[in-house]
Amino acid sequence: MKILVCIKHVPDMESRFIVNQAGDWFEERELAFRLNEYDEFAVEEAVRLKEKLGGAADITILSIGPDRVVEAIKKGLAMGGDRGVHIKDDLVYQKDPWQVASAIAAFARDKNFDLVFTGMQSQDRGSAQVGADAAELLDYACVTTLVNIEISGDVVTARRELEGGMRGIVRFKLPAVVTCQMGLNTPRYPTLPNIMKAKQKELLTFPVADFLKVDSLVVIEKMYPPEKKGRGQVLEGDVNELADKLAAILKEKVPALR
């Protein structure tokens, strides 16, 4: 089985974000980046599938972005991917989901992947579009918000998450794109030997111009921090003082404490 996993390298969401000079994105220097959380579930599921097939699968890990994304690809390889593909684009943040999906589809078109895994959304932009867009472009079946998957031959039975914890059960045939939701599995930590092995794995690099042939459909006007509503009180300082203050607030609010 030929498997493609699309991954994005995103900043740690606990970072302090500062809008860049151009005002259209955040300043990336000084930020720690990691593998998009949802894509970690995607890589893990692909590797588990390969294990279930007794190794009879080939996993390509693909990411579009500047050089730093190689770090995410290496993590995917250390988790069990076979080959990395870096589509190099220093200005990926200016591309809309449609362009990202077009580049992925252009790469995948002649490669006959049976199954493409993506995350359900990217944490930095969260459009939840790229996977379904790519499926449409490749004319593959697509199931989003995957929380469970079982494959037998070319028939897939899957569960997708709906609101309030309800699930919908679906069945479809390969080839397909699935977008992975949180909780699909528990991603493994790469072991040291596997991290070392990953360094020897094939890593192909292409300029984005090889695959991206379409213009953006969306204009980004600006990026800015949300307006502070000023409703809340912010308490800072020594833990003991904070505890005093919170205890006073709680004693006022909570009948059980009186």
Add this chain to the structure above:
Amino acid sequence: MKTLLISEYRQGKLLESTYELLAFAKRLNAESAMLLIGSEASLPDFGGKVYFAEAGKYGEYNPDAHKRLVMEAAQKEKPDYIVFLHSSYGWDLAPRVAAALKTAQISEIVGVVDGRFEVPACNAKLRRLVAPKISQSILTIQPGAFTYQGEARGTPSLERVDLDASIQRIEFLGYEEAEKKDVDLAKAEIIVSAGRGVGKKENVEVIAGLARVLGGELGATRPVVDAGWVDHSRQVGSSGQTVAPKLYVACGISGSIQHIAGMKKSDFIIAINKDKDAPIGEVANVLAVADVMQLVPALMTRLSK
């Protein structure tokens, strides 16, 4: 300006969330028509045109057919915007329609500023203002961001849409309900919730201890539940329970859109987070900036005295 609103229908019923689409259209000052793939037994209270197809024929979940039905309705209506909720139905269907029409899509809209759309980024720590470059584009709106004021009224005029051939690449086998809940958080007056910031499973006991001292229930965020630290029945948020207690204490919780959707109606919110910029601060009445595993034990000694 014209909008085509894609209503939501599940388990034989029109979903209330459909009215949020009308609220959004109003916010845009746009004329609206709807598409309902549902049943005549459950029509929206809406006095305009509803393009209608039978869910009995096309299924409640059949994205390939629904995509074509949206395109049919759009061809008749020629809207400036085709609007979905950013829901499990909407985020699934919208990009398929966008890609098929080769048009722009803007997801998770939370506001409208001079005809451009405001969307969150980076777990709601930032906002972006974006606009489609071409007409007849696709929008998905954040559930809860636009609420319908007043009572909806009217009887729609139906215009049927149909497809020549039925397509069904994805077979829908049915729904699976969430596990039965042994705690009804919705009734709790006080909830103390643990987020990933509590660090590890053993620490959840400390947060549960605070809940006990306050006479409340323990709640949790999704990753804490997924990790098996807390039972699913205690998950607060869009894929868990919606709660509105008198007091909500958020411990080590960043305040994602999906979590906030489940607890923002709480009367009083206290957040404990080491990150002063955490978006939970946007809804909290009090944000204590501290390490939760230092502050909560210190607080407990003061409360049990």
